[in-house]
Amino acid sequence: MTATKDKTARWRRYWDKHAKGYDRQMTFFDRRLFGDTRTWVCSKARGDVLEVAIGTGLNLPHYPREVRLTGIEYSPAMLAIARRRAVELDRDADLREGDAHHLDFPDASFDTVVCTYSLCAIPDEQRAVTEMVRVLRPGGNLLLADHVASSARSVRVAQRLLELVTVPHGGEHYLRRPFHTVQAAGLAIDAHDRFKLGIVERLAARKRH
Numbered sequence: 001m002t003a004t005k006d007k008t009a010r011w012r013r014y015w016d017k018h019a020k021g022y023d024r025q026m027t028f029f030d031r032r033l034f035g036d037t038r039t040w041v042c043s044k045a046r047g048d049v050l051e052v053a054i055g056t057g058l059n060l061p062h063y064p065r066e067v068r069l070t071g072i073e074y075s076p077a078m079l080a081i082a083r084r085r086a087v088e089l090d091r092d093a094d095l096r097e098g099d100a101h102h103l104d105f106p107d108a109s110f111d112t113v114v115c116t117y118s119l120c121a122i123p124d125e126q127r128a129v130t131e132m133v134r135v136l137r138p139g140g141n142l143l144l145a146d147h148v149a150s151s152a153r154s155v156r157v158a159q160r161l162l163e164l165v166t167v168p169h170g171g172e173h174y175l176r177r178p179f180h181t182v183q184a185a186g187l188a189i190d191a192h193d194r195f196k197l198g199i200v201e202r203l204a205a206r207k208r209h
């Protein structure tokens with residue numbers, strides 16, 4: 001087993017265990033920290049949409065009705081909640097098990113790829129972004145939101161200390177900046193926003209033709 005596969009299996013068990021309490025915990029952070037980010041992200045989705053690491057489907061109510069939605073998630077327990085939510089919302093969506101490191105779709109399959117609050121938890125976030133870009137059609141949009149390394153030095157020191165516990169305990173990173181990975185992948189950044197001492201970052205980027 002490679003190191004990434006090994007970690008993936010471990011964190012899948014972690015998310016299975018935490019699925020039940022996830023919505024309560026995340027709704028608190030949505031209200032206190034992330035504000036209108038789910039609406040900001042999902043309102044920009046168009047056409048064939050892939051949401052990577054969809055979790056319990058907290059974005060589902062925020063997508064325009066007309067998008068054709070596919071979601072992948074590697075925790076069966078998180079996915080089961082997302083499926084229930086889709087039924088409750090009467091929302092057609094293809095929700096399946098999958099790994100962000102190896103997206104099971106041909107190149108250029110989607111007009112939009114969405115990933116919220118998961119690149120902090122995916123073991124190899126650069127590989128995941130490479131996969132997201134691969135499955136995007138030229139001209140398609142990559143929409144990301146996450147908690148990232150703060151723009152304030154003192155907060156980054158605290159985040160570094162926090163990671164000493166959260167990385168080995170839950171695979172949760174606080175010092176990542178997907179923004180740089182997306183730039184390095186050559187996408188054009190169309191919209192970008194950072195707030196709460198730079199801890200919350202969201203972006204819309206376009207795959208060039």
Ligand SMILES: C[S@@+](CC[C@H](N)C(=O)[O-])C[C@H]1O[C@@H](n2cnc3c(N)ncnc32)[C@H](O)[C@@H]1O
Pocket residue numbers: 008011012015026052053054055056057058059072073074075078098099100101115116117118121122123
């Ligand atoms: C903090 S939750 C975010 C869930 C959801 N995106 C949201 O906005 O609420 C992180 C999610 O990433 C999933 N995840 C982590 N690594 C993954 C991987 N390699 N492939 C697919 N899902 C993954 C976890 O199972 C978990 O559901």
